[in-house]
Amino acid sequence: MQANEQPTISALKRKVSREYLLSIFLHSKSFLLLLLIFFFSEPVCIGQSKIAKVYQLEAAFLYNFTRFVNWTSANPSGETQFVIGIVGRDPFEGYIDEIVKGERVDGRSIVIRRYDDVSNIGNCSILFIGFSEAEKIRQALKKVKKRGTLTVADSPNFVKRGGAVEFFIEENKVRLKINVDAAKAEGLEISSKLLNLAKIY
Amino acid sequence: MGFKDVPVKQKIMGITLLTSSLVLVVIALSYILLEYYSFKKSEKSNLQTVGLIIASNSSAAIAFDSPHDGAEILAALRANKYITAAALYTAEGKLFARYPDDLNTNSLPKTISEDGYQFKDEYLEGFQSIRQKNLYLGKLYLRADLTRMQQQIVLTATTSLFLIAAVLILAFLLSRFLQKYISRPILELEKTARFISEKGDLSVRAVQRSGDEIGTLTRSFNMMLDQLDSKNLEIHAANEESLKLAAIVESSGDAIIGCNLEGEIITWNQSAERILRYPAEEAIGQKVEFLVPSSEASLFKTMIKDLDASGGRKPVETILVRKGGNNPDISLTLSPVKNSHGVLVGFSLIARDISIQKQNERILAENEEHLRLATQAAELGTFDLDVRTARLVWDKRCKELFGVEDQDEVDYDNTFAKHLHEDDRDRVLKVIDNLLYNRFNNGDYDIEYRTVSPAGKVRWVRAMGKVFFDEYGKPLRFIGAVLDISEKKKEEIRKNDFIAIVSHELKTPLTTMKSFVQILLSKAKIAADEFAINALSRTDAQTNKMTSMIKDFLQLAKLEEGKINIVKGEFALCDLLQDTVAEANLLSSSHSIEVAHSDRGLVLADRDKIGQVLINLLSNAMKYSPAGKKIVAGCIREADHLKVFVKDEGVGISPEDQKHLFKRFYRVDNEKIKHISGFGIGLYLVSEILKYHDSEIRLESEEEKGSTFFFYLKIQESPH
Numbered sequence: 001m002q003a004n005e006q007p008t009i010s011a012l013k014r015k016v017s018r019e020y021l022l023s024i025f026l027h028s029k030s031f032l033l034l035l036l037i038f039f040f041s042e043p044v045c046i047g048q049s050k051i052a053k054v055y056q057l058e059a060a061f062l063y064n065f066t067r068f069v070n071w072t073s074a075n076p077s078g079e080t081q082f083v084i085g086i087v088g089r090d091p092f093e094g095y096i097d098e099i100v101k102g103e104r105v106d107g108r109s110i111v112i113r114r115y116d117d118v119s120n121i122g123n124c125s126i127l128f129i130g131f132s133e134a135e136k137i138r139q140a141l142k143k144v145k146k147r148g149t150l151t152v153a154d155s156p157n158f159v160k161r162g163g164a165v166e167f168f169i170e171e172n173k174v175r176l177k178i179n180v181d182a183a184k185a186e187g188l189e190i191s192s193k194l195l196n197l198a199k200i201y
Numbered sequence: 202m203g204f205k206d207v208p209v210k211q212k213i214m215g216i217t218l219l220t221s222s223l224v225l226v227v228i229a230l231s232y233i234l235l236e237y238y239s240f241k242k243s244e245k246s247n248l249q250t251v252g253l254i255i256a257s258n259s260s261a262a263i264a265f266d267s268p269h270d271g272a273e274i275l276a277a278l279r280a281n282k283y284i285t286a287a288a289l290y291t292a293e294g295k296l297f298a299r300y301p302d303d304l305n306t307n308s309l310p311k312t313i314s315e316d317g318y319q320f321k322d323e324y325l326e327g328f329q330s331i332r333q334k335n336l337y338l339g340k341l342y343l344r345a346d347l348t349r350m351q352q353q354i355v356l357t358a359t360t361s362l363f364l365i366a367a368v369l370i371l372a373f374l375l376s377r378f379l380q381k382y383i384s385r386p387i388l389e390l391e392k393t394a395r396f397i398s399e400k401g402d403l404s405v406r407a408v409q410r411s412g413d414e415i416g417t418l419t420r421s422f423n424m425m426l427d428q429l430d431s432k433n434l435e436i437h438a439a440n441e442e443s444l445k446l447a448a449i450v451e452s453s454g455d456a457i458i459g460c461n462l463e464g465e466i467i468t469w470n471q472s473a474e475r476i477l478r479y480p481a482e483e484a485i486g487q488k489v490e491f492l493v494p495s496s497e498a499s500l501f502k503t504m505i506k507d508l509d510a511s512g513g514r515k516p517v518e519t520i521l522v523r524k525g526g527n528n529p530d531i532s533l534t535l536s537p538v539k540n541s542h543g544v545l546v547g548f549s550l551i552a553r554d555i556s557i558q559k560q561n562e563r564i565l566a567e568n569e570e571h572l573r574l575a576t577q578a579a580e581l582g583t584f585d586l587d588v589r590t591a592r593l594v595w596d597k598r599c600k601e602l603f604g605v606e607d608q609d610e611v612d613y614d615n616t617f618a619k620h621l622h623e624d625d626r627d628r629v630l631k632v633i634d635n636l637l638y639n640r641f642n643n644g645d646y647d648i649e650y651r652t653v654s655p656a657g658k659v660r661w662v663r664a665m666g667k668v669f670f671d672e673y674g675k676p677l678r679f680i681g682a683v684l685d686i687s688e689k690k691k692e693e694i695r696k697n698d699f700i701a702i703v704s705h706e707l708k709t710p711l712t713t714m715k716s717f718v719q720i721l722l723s724k725a726k727i728a729a730d731e732f733a734i735n736a737l738s739r740t741d742a743q744t745n746k747m748t749s750m751i752k753d754f755l756q757l758a759k760l761e762e763g764k765i766n767i768v769k770g771e772f773a774l775c776d777l778l779q780d781t782v783a784e785a786n787l788l789s790s791s792h793s794i795e796v797a798h799s800d801r802g803l804v805l806a807d808r809d810k811i812g813q814v815l816i817n818l819l820s821n822a823m824k825y826s827p828a829g830k831k832i833v834a835g836c837i838r839e840a841d842h843l844k845v846f847v848k849d850e851g852v853g854i855s856p857e858d859q860k861h862l863f864k865r866f867y868r869v870d871n872e873k874i875k876h877i878s879g880f881g882i883g884l885y886l887v888s889e890i891l892k893y894h895d896s897e898i899r900l901e902s903e904e905e906k907g908s909t910f911f912f913y914l915k916i917q918e919s920p921h
Contacts, residue, residue: 057266064264067333176265191333193261197270 057174058167059096062128062152065165066105070189071125071148079123082108085149087115087140088130118143129153129163137161148187159201164188166201177201209391210384217376222369229361236357240350244325245318248345251281252318252329256341259289260333263297271298278343285324286344292337313340323347386415390422403430456531456552459538460489462545464501476531476554478524489550492521494528504535505548521552530559576682584666586613586679588637593617602662602683604654622651622659632892636668637676641897644668646681649690661690693761701758704751711751715744742788749816756813757865757882760889767807767893771917774843775799775836777808781815782834791828794819798835802843802916810890811914814898817883818847818910826851826907838916846911853904863888863898 062084082105084096100110105125115121118136121143127150129140134155141151141162151163158166159179164186166177176198183190207215255274262271271289278284278300286308287300294313296306310326318327326344330337386409393407403426409419450457456473460466466489469481477484477492493500497519504517516532523529532553540546576583582599586592595603595611603620605611621629629650635641646666651659666681718740725733759765782794804811815834822832830850837844854862861867868881888898891912902908 061265064333064336067264067336068261174266191261193258193333194265197261197265197267 054169054174055091056095058154059092059099061167061174061176062092062096062126063099063103063110065126065150065152066103066110068191068194069150069183070191071106071150072187072189079125080108081111082106083111083113083122083124083126085113085115085121085124085127086130087118087121087127088133090114091130091154123147124149126150126152129155129158131155137163146186150183150186150188165198175199208384209387210380213380213383214373214376217380218369218372221372222365225361225365225368229358229365232361233354233357237350237354240353241320241325244345244347244350245320248284248318248325248327248343249329251278251284252327252341252343255287255343256329256331259298259341260331260338263289263291263331263338264333264336268298272300272302274298275300276302281345283346283349284343285346286326286342288342289331290340290342292339294340297339310342313342316340318343320347323351382411383415386410386419390415390419394422397426403433454553456550456554458484458489458492458550458552459547460550461547464489467547473552476523476529476552477521483524494520494522496520500533501535504533508535508537516553518555529554529556531555580685582662582683584664584679584681584683588668588676588679599683602660602685603652604656604658604660620652620654622653625650631895633679635892635895635897637679639895640668640670640674644670644676646679649686660685661687697758697761700754704754704758708748708751708755711744711747715741715748718744746788753813753817753882753886756886760886765889765893767810769805769807771803771805772808773801774804774806774811774845774914775801777812778815778834778836778845781812781819785816785819785823788820789823792823792826792830792832794823794832794834796835797833798837800836800838800843802836802838804843804914805917806894806914807890811894814887814890814912815845815847817887821883821910822847822849822851822908825849839913841916842913843916844911844913846909848907848909850907853906854900854902854908855904859900859902862900 066082084100086092086096097112100112103110113122113124118133118140121127121140124144125148127140127144129137129151131154133140134153137153137155137158138161144151150165151158152165152167153163154167156166156168159177159182162179162182164179164183166179168175168177176194177200178190178195178198179201180190180195204212204215255278258277259271259274262268262274268289275287275289275298278287284300286304288304288309289297289299290313291297296309299306299309313328316328316330318325324344324347326342329341329343331339331341386407389410390407393405396405397403406423406426407419409416409423450468451470453470453472456476457468457470458466458473459468466485466487469479469484473484474480490498490501500517500519507515516534518530518532520528521531521533532555534551534553536549536551537545538547538549572583575581576596576598580598582602583596584599585594591613593611593613593616595605595616597607600607600609600611603611603616605616605620609616611617618626618630629648632641632648633646636644636646644667646664646668648665649661649663651661653659662683663686664681664683666679668676669678669680671677718737722734722737722741725737756765779796779799782796786794819832819834826832826849832850833846833848835846835848837846863884865885866881867885884898887910891898894914896912896914898910898912900908900910
């Protein structure tokens with residue numbers, strides 16, 4: 001079955017980590033709301049990892065971007081793989097690896113590369129800038145500028161600063177902000193359907 | 202009343218309406234069905250399209266976990282009011298969004314299933330996968346209300362129904378109008394046929410209005426009528442003919458009996474009933490053999506065999522059985538009866554009752570035998586002349602009398618006339634001519650003449666006979682007998698000679714006497730001796746009378762010898778009559794004779810002889826009339842003849858005496874006239890003389906009333 005071959009939302013839930021939930025709890029502005037999510041949404045415990053639903057969603061969203069965004073400028077880096085880079089602390093733990101396992105974008109297999117520092121950022125099609133690297137956003141953006149990279153972050157004002165996609169929580173839901181100009185500058189085409197959902201900066 | 206008995210008019214309309222309604226219903230049903238299926242198909246494809254669009258649009262909403270957006274996208278389905286329900290499901294099969302917002306989740310399927318749309322009772326529903334670039338994101342559920350389709354179909358059906366009704370009404374009107382083209386000629390034909398069958402009038406014809414089959418039918422019908430008409434006329438004629446024939450058969454004097462091949466009697470006419478006395482009901486059905494007496498048992502077989510052999514239908518004389526006996530003599534004819542194909546179907550028997558004929562024949566045969574015996578006894582020869590065929594038959598004796606051999610054939614000119622004595626020939630032939638063609642003597646024949654045999658032997662014969670005439674007065678047969686009177690004749694001749702001699706010898710002294718009486722009378726007149734004058738006058742008259750009587754005798758003798766000399770000359774008959782009457786008046790003192798008519802006319806005759814006739818007739822009248830009775834004579838012109846008559850009021854003559862009156866020496870034997878003297882030669886002479894003038898003396902007489910003697914002479918030329 002097609003559906004079984006795909007990584008499912010329910011599969012994501014199994015890998016939600018308690019630790020990451022804590023850090024979210026600590027970093028989130030809407031602490032109370034997150035707390036409510038925590039209590040009202042059933043925490044699922046699958047395997048060893050158990051992360052917050054928010055990160056599960058965000059991991060899934062990262063993967064889903066590969067379907068709603070066109071990387072028109074072929075492959076400036078000359079990478080043979082579709083690289084999803086994560087800089088800073090990884091909130092998704094192994095969860096995202098599970099999701100993208102075996103998936104391909106335009107014939108290229110998806111790989112997750114983690115950079116512990118902004119300076120280490122290499123060629124990647126999607127770059128998630130972790131909350132821990134919120135101070136180095138400008139630096140990170142500068143690093144991947146003009147390299148056809150969709151920059152994603154869950155730090156506030158990310159799009160204001162020149163990032164392409166920003167996760168934020170609204171009405172207990174993970175929502176998106178998109179800086180269309182920034183994406184365009186990187187030669188990216190974002191599906192109008194995605195744009196319809198997102199707040200456009 | 203089944204369809205079969207419905208009038209053509211209604212049949213045509215019925216068929217038209219049935220056909221058109223059937224066609225319309227089939228078309229309507231097909232249309233509705235087609236509509237239904239195409240509607241279903243289009244509905245399905247519409248839903249698919251809508252599904253694809255919605256699924257595509259809703260992919261991001263699911264991918265980025267935005268049920269609100271999902272609901273918003275689904276809300277776009279408002280534009281399609283027939284989509285009554287829609288829902289988005291996540292890849293896990295969890296309900297993600299629904300439309301309309303207030304939709305009861307229970308009415309949605311609990312589980313998702315494969316892609317595709319299915320028709321349920323009143324709606325169409327199905328799932329559509331939601332993908333983005335191969336990434337399976339979830340399912341879209343759509344449900345469309347089908348009541349619209351049902352409404353549409355109901356509408357279509359209703360419309361069709363109305364349309365069918367309208368078309369049928371139109372078809373009804375049109376067929377009502379158009380059926381005439383088919384039904385009218387048929388109805389006219391039917392009307393004509395009915396008229397003919399009811400009235401039996403075959404002269405009526407149907408009007409042909411078209412060139413189609415009905416037209417052909419009409420033409421054929423008319424032709425059939427023509428044939429029927431002529432057949433009918435033939436049948437009519439044949440019927441009349443057979444009626445006539447039946448009437449002829451029925452009224453025939455002959456018995457006509459029809460029988461079939463088995464010999465059973467099937468027809469029996471009135472004459473059969475009359476002749477054989479069996480009524481028809483008794484005879485019909487019987488075998489025809491019952492009519493045959495046992496002595497003639499094989500009669501019919503023989504007749505049928507003869508019929509086969511010769512084909513002839515010769516009458517057979519036989520006897521048939523009569524009811525109650527006295528079987529009649531029958532002349533029976535058997536004819537085959539054939540039908541129109543010439544096949545023998547029976548026989549007809551024609552039976553003629555010939556009993557009377559047979560009886561007559563027997564009587565005739567007996568009579569003939571008697572006659573034969575009588576003639577044989579009297580030595581009479583018989584002759585029989587068939588005037589029409591000029592066939593002359595003589596018996597043996599007759600041939601003997603004419604000196605002809607027995608085996609020789611005889612005929613009138615070459616045998617009879619040739620064997621007459623030449624002195625008698627003209628006279629005899631003339632008498633016979635008058636007898637045959639002028640009906641003298643009413644056809645009675647009585648003559649004496651001489652025959653001369655080839656050997657030269659002369660015989661005196663007396664022939665007597667009778668001519669028979671047909672209804673138009675034409676002579677048919679001349680039959681009679683001839684008797685040898687040679688001996689008697691010799692006697693007669695001797696007697697005649699004697700009379701002639703005596704008369705002559707008496708005449709001489711009488712002439713002398715007469716001259717002396719006349720001298721004495723002259724002297725007495727001079728001497729005026731009244732007594733002498735009277736006595737001598739009477740003597741003179743008596744002498745004249747005696748002279749006349751002697752003259753008669755001499756005439757008679759000459760007649761008998763055939764030596765009478767007729768000298769014909771033209772003279773006026775009435776003058777002679779007047780002279781003779783004057784002379785007779787001189788002779789008689791007791792009677793006065795009066796001339797009543799004296800029509801003028803010249804005749805060619807012997808004046809002396811006719812004068813003698815008149816004297817005889819007048820003296821006869823005077824003799825047989827009482828004194829003082831009137832005697833009237835006259836000469837009347839009748840056509841081209843002069844009729845001379847002498848009428849007295851005397852004793853009259855009986856019919857019996859009339860027959861013999863003109864015979865020689867015949868005297869009426871009557872007490873009243875016994876005193877009257879006479880020799881009985883006067884009327885004989887009159888008769889004989891007139892015969893020489895192609896005339897005859899005739900008589901009308903009634904006893905006690907008187908007699909009228911008359912004769913005719915032909916006028917030579919009209920007196921001017």
